[in-house]
Amino acid sequence: MPASRHTASAFLASLPGLLLMLCLSLNSQLVEANTRLGDSTAPQDLYGLVDFLADPQGTLTLDDVRAANAPFSASLTRRDLSFGYVQGAIWLRLPLQSEASETRIWRLELNYASLDEVRLYDVGADGVRESRSGDTVPYAERSIGHRYPVFEIVLQPGEQRTLYLRVDSRGSMTLSGGLMSLRDFEQHSQNGYLVHAIYFGVLIALGLYNLLLFLALRERPFLNYVLFMFAFALSVLSLNGLGAQYLWSQAAPWSNRMLPVSLTSAALLSVVFARSFLDTRQWLPRWDKGLLALCIAIAAAVLATILLPVQRALQLMSLTGLIATLTLLLTSFVCVGYRVPGARLFALAWLMLLTGAVLLALRNFALIPSNFLTLYAMQIGSGLEMILLSFALAARFNELKRQREAALQLNEQILAKRVTERTQALEQANQRLSELALQDPLTGLANRTALQQHLDQALARSVRRNELLAVMLIDLDGFKPINDQHGHEFGDRVLAEVAQRLRQYLRDADLPARLGGDEFVVICENVQSAEHARDLAKRLLEGLDTPMYLEDRAVRVGASIGIVLSHGSDDATTLIRQADAAMYRAKAEGRNRVQLAP
Structure with a gap:
């Protein structure tokens, strides 16, 4: 017996033994620790709070993952919560404890709209509350009406609950998100919608402007630019969940496939636009044949995104987008060397889009972290690209504009003068009629x-x-x-x-x-x-x-x-x-x- 005690003491006194005991203690604390939510708790990032469990076959049930031996891992063992393209489902576990003085409503958000189905099992003393969301779930059936998967968590003072999220998606398993109070969520959501409203406002303004230019000048590049912008806007609407919320809310299965179809179509129209804008048939005949072959290949890819399984369609979309963007960027550099009108701005615009597309693709494959920059890289890059392309189109026809300017200026001055005179006369007549309508004709008093x-x-x-x-x-x-x-x-x-x-x-x-x-x-x-x-x-x-x-x-x-x-x-x-x-x-x-x- 003394010898055993001595051996145990020696082991515990040794450095490896101490490290082992410390790790076991920390692991036990991590497993049992609850996220404590008070009256003034700030928004919490899910990374570092949740544990995760991979389910490659997608067969685990709630009872399986609630078992004591369920092999959950702490999210801190990963770089982030972006799992890339994986088979099966991913489970997230988040234990909560309320330290608030009264009943509080919290919102759990996963900030990636292209998740097929997200099920929340809210486990507490009163049983299990189940709800679901995702882009394959009809908008009216989602837990909270929002472009992202969002769930409502209600906690009584001192209450403990455990949240289990089961995520099943054929696309990229990007599970980043946050937990926040109802008030913080509303402010956060409003800011997100404002950013997208500004983005699409810019796209609509540019699209209408260039459509009017096409109607006035009958130049094909303007129309191709508008068609490319329209297809790209559809892909961004799908990527951010706005399309499923406002445009095709009743077509949930189509919503899941809308992103690869629209983005691959945008890649096809971008090549068509580049051929007409850079006039490669005249300046680069050999390159033009290559671009034509690329158009045929991407058209086949568009058809494939309709027929292939969604996960394969999404992977094909990313690959097609990268190939088209790199090809057009290289083509524009060659055109700069040939001094093709507008080629410099075209190259700069496509470099912006390439940067955003590369960041988005790398994030989808879980090769770089998922954060604000990588999540909105496509919108930022495409917004800059659309603006620069619009400038490039304007520069292309700048000479024609200067020729017409002198003749139009005189006509505009005459028209402006006539409009001013007519407006003044009309205002005076309206003012007189208004006075007569409210005035007694005999006394001049109010009638x-x-x-x-x-x-x-x-x-x-x-x-x-x-x-x-x-x-x-x-x-x-x-x-x-x-x-x-x-x-x-x-x-x-x-x-x-x-x-x-x-x-x-x-x-x-x-x-x-x-x-x-x-x-x-x-x-x-x-x-x-x-x-x-x-x-x-x-x-x-x-x-x-x-x-x-x-x-x-x-x-x-x-x-x-x-x-x-x-x-x-x-x-x-x-x-x-x-x-x-x-x-x-x-x-x-x-x-x-x-x-x-x-």
């Missing part, structure tokens, strides 16, 4: 239409500013005898004089309007109190009661004024009706006075 518009706006301002609004309805006293005695023409002059006095004795912000006949309405905003409104009305009475001297005649008219106050909660029709009732009470009490509505 019923203008009154209604202004009163509605004043009521809204009254509510917003919490101010008191007064509506006054004025009916002239003694106007009918004047009209009968002196005639309607003289009566019209009296009404015009009344309108002038209303403008004179009202505040600048108040609106006088003619309701009809000898009735007027005044809208007074920002009234301090009922007494303030009475004072304004009495001021009007005093102004109207002053004798009028018209055509060597002196006449005098009074007025009965009804007032209603509002904080903006009433409608315009009700206020005018209440003011009218108050005005009739003023007449009943002896005329030439002010009556406030109750």
